[in-house]
Amino acid sequence: MTQEFKFFAARYPDAPGVYLMKNGRGRIIYVGKAKRLRRRLASYFQKNSGHTRKTRALVAQVASVEVLLTGTEKEALLLESGLIKKHRPRYNVVLKDDKQYVLFKLDKGSAYPRLSITRRVVRDGSVYFGPFTSAAAARTTWKLLGKVFPLRKCTDHVFNNRVRPCLYHDIHQCFAPCVKDVDRDMYMDQVRRVEMLLSGKSGELVASLERQMAQASGALEFERAAECRDQIRAVRKTVEGQVAVIHDNRDxxxxxxxxxxxxxxxxxxxxxxxxxxxxxxxxxxxxxxxxxxxxxxxxLMQFYGVGxxxxxxxxxxxxxxDDSLCQVLAERRGxxxxxxxxxxxxxxxxxxxxxxxxxQARERKDTISERLQKALRLPEPPERIECVDASHLGGRDMRVGQVVFEGGHRVAEDSRLYAFDELDGTGDDYAALAAWARRRVESGPPWPDLVLLDGGKGQLKAVERALSECVDDACWQLAAIAKGETRRAGELEDMIFRPGRKNPLNLRPGGAEMLFLQKVRDAAHRFVLGRQRRARKKAVLSSELTSLPGIGPKTARILWDRFESIEAMTGAGPGEIEALPGIGKKRAARIHASLQGLGKPESD
Incomplete structure (x- = not known):
């Protein structure tokens, strides 16, 4: 049970910054910013303060509060936004659908502008139109515009290196300015028409096109008149469903x-x-x-991000x-x-x-954490999942790799590799996982909501027994994913075991829960094998390095700390080597000479 948090105002500065509230398991459950931290935190722990239901539930879970000081309230706002996105705290408003929506981009800075589809805004002089929540609808509109406004479709790199017209020119959807002498005034007239349409000036554009069609028809230029007619139809089809709701031209x-x-x-x-x-x-x-x-x-802070x-x-x-919010949005907009x-x-x-x-808004579907809670019969959705896999090479170099997923996404920077030299030669996965459990408890929070083991009932029992020896309350939720009879990772025969159950859980093969657990298991497997091979390769290279005259284990370690590869060492000059700690000019010259001979065939 979480011990009641005792708040002492004197412990906290009365300055701008960010506060992180953590529960008894060390997990961040709320991130907030304040112009005056002491006053803001004190408001949470005052009795009879009229808190909302959410705030009362939050305060009841708080076990510790950590603060990060900033120079200004604006800096605190930016830091708060980044921490919310990273940790996705339970009691914060977290924007789950934070994808960038589709935009039309008209690169007017180019000699022959093109209309393209993008998801990011870059301050390069281009004009953007949108956003569109449906990428399919946006592409349909883009194709329609491309048929009647024959602007170039290719990127700048292709445009500058093309030697003959592309298929779009053959089907009359591009003027081919990449290789043909296209009148730029005529081309820019088409660009202006596209810009008028996408800017909402469709009425002006249609009126202009109707005048041009009438003039062309009167001059018996029926081909040009037909082109204007097709463009008028495309404009009207494009603006269908766009209702005029306000009488100004502001976005x-x-x-x-x-x-x-x-x-x-x-x-x-x-x-x-x-x-x-x-x-x-x-x-x-x-x-x-x-x-x-x-x-x-x-x-607003999360939705209107950079780009x-x-x-x-x-x-x-x-x-x-909040003036700082408007300042941040203005900087992002330019x-x-x-x-x-x-x-x-x-x-x-x-x-x-x-x-x-x-x-009309509804929660459309359960998150993967909520699905796992039901499938694995957990007390709460597992937001932080740690998956571990033990690996060795013929009984040697026993390692346990740990990868972390939060909110269904991999947190690469939290990956860890544990070495157990005392188990070299044993090839005992059970002992390695038990040793990992003890080391993991010693390392402290944030604690996992679920530990997923790559293995079966034996691995599960080993970790469960180790945790019971070093944790008073065995509150860690464990599960193991075992390969089926084919012994191949990713096969549908994979089985999920939980403590206290003889038989595996009945998870549907190919279901979202099983596929996600397989994905997590495979990430841990690739991580530990990759790190193991890298360490083995480095050991071989270090052995080769220490065989050179004037280079011992200590010097080899200094070289590896400065240079990432043997190639970088051999390419370094005497001055770079001399700059290393504890190496003088003469010694640097000897080491440089030895490195130049590394990998060269010996002379007869």
Whole structure:
């Protein structure tokens, strides 16, 4: 049971920074930022403070609080956002759907601009249009525009190196400026038409095209008139479904909140040049409307990340009293950003539409953590999973590799390799895994929600017994994934064992839960084998290195710390070697001479 946390205000500075609240297992359950840390933390632990239900549940779980100081509140906001994305704390508003949406990019800085599809905004002088939540719909529009506005399709590299026209030119969907002498004024006229269409000026574009069609028809230039006719049809088809909702040419996003039967929904409208372009829903289970201001602030910081298209106006259902947020968004956009409540009647109507979209938000499907909780019969969803695999080479070089997955994603920097030289020559996987369990307890938090072992009931029992000897309360959740009769990793015959059960769990072969566990197991297997082979290769090279005159084990270690490979050592000059600690000029010359002879055939 978690011991009640005792808060002492004097322990915390009254300065800007980030605070990390951890539970009894050392896991970060909440990340927050504050302009004055001491005052903000004190507000959590005051009695009768009128906290929301979520905050009361959070405070009941807190076992320790760690703070990270920053120079300004803006720096604290950036640090908070990065830590939320990395640790995905249980009580923070975490944006699960944080993918970049599709945009149209018109690279106007090029001599012959092209219209392409991208997911990132780069400040290179290009013009961007969007976003579109449906990549399929965006590609359909792109293909339609490509048929009637024959701009080039190839990248700059292909454009600069092409020697003959491509297929698009043969089917009359590209002018082929890469190899042909294309009139640039005529080409840029097509570019302006595309830009007018995507900027929402379809009415002006259609009127212009109709005038040009009439002029061409009157001059008996029927081919040019047919081209204008086709472009008019394409424009009208492209703008179908884009409703004019506000009478100005500004881009704005509108965020609306609404309570549903199971949580809090957020609807986001994308309005471009006064037309409703697209919409998106988000959902957080268990939250109430009273958490709304925090939800909106955290959402805006996570959603409008670096590389995202950010409009100049963001309409919020609450007043966002945070100047640092607007500063960060303005820097990411490269221009001013206003985050405010609706001012005009039209903006209020848009907010009502966003609320209607939010009411339809639902949690679409269980996360992989929630699926694993049900399949493995765990007390709570396993957010942090540590998978271990024991490996040796003919009984030698006993190693245990550990990989970590959080929120269904690999955390590569948390991978660890444990060496057990005392077990060399035994080839005892059970003893190695038991030794790993003891070492893992000694290393401390963050503790795993689930430990997955590459093995069967024997490996599971060995780790369970070791943990019972060094942990008072055997609260670690364990599981083992064993290969089937074919003994091949990834086969559908893989079996999952849990402590206290004689038979494996009945997981559907090919199901999401089994495939994920196989993925985690395979990652641990590849990690330990890769590190083992690398260490063996380095040992062989070190042995070859120490056989050279003037290079012993200590010098070899110094060389390996400075240079990553034998090739780097042999390519180093005497001056670089002399700069190493404890090596003088004369010795550096001898070492350099020895290294130059490394790998060369001996003379007769």
């Amino acid at each position: 704005r996003d509108i965020a609306g909140l609404a309570v549903t039967d199971k949580g809090l929904g957020l609807g986001l409208l994308f309005v471009r040049q006064g037309r409703l372009l697209d919409q998106k829903q988000f959902f957080w289970p268990g939250l109430a409307l009273e958490e709304g201001p925090e939800v909106v602030r955290s959402f 995202r298209f950010i409009p100049s106006v963001i309409i919020s259902p609450f007043e966002v009293d 221009g001013p950003v206003r985050v405010a409540q609706p001012r005009s009647t039209q903006e209020k109507k848009l907010l009502d539409i966003a609320r209607s979209v939010a009411r």
